[in-house]
Amino acid sequence: MTSADQLTACLYKFGENSSPGSIGGCGATGGFDVIVEVSTPKTNMMLVRSGADTAELEQAGWMRIHENIVVS
Structure with missing residues (x-):
């Protein structure tokens, strides 16, 4: 998600049971x-x-799963 002014962006991962994890x-x-x-x-x-x-x-082992997200 990005702020209204597009100057800040956030990345969150939610656990299966809401806030834990x-x-x-x-x-x-x-x-x-x-x-x-x-x-x-x-x-x-x-x-x-x-x-x-x-x-x-990606050469170091990260995988691009979306245009804006890489995971390892």
Whole structure:
């Protein structure tokens, strides 16, 4: 999701039973390809800008599952 002014974007993962296991974060949308990275012992995910070059991340084992989301 993005803020109304499009300057901040957030990425959240919700647990199967609502709040237990839920995690997320927000970051600024300008400048860098990676907006926010969220990590737990079992989950690693990044929100990336549209058109971001994720080839290097994918070579390191990350998988692009959406135009703006990569996971490992």
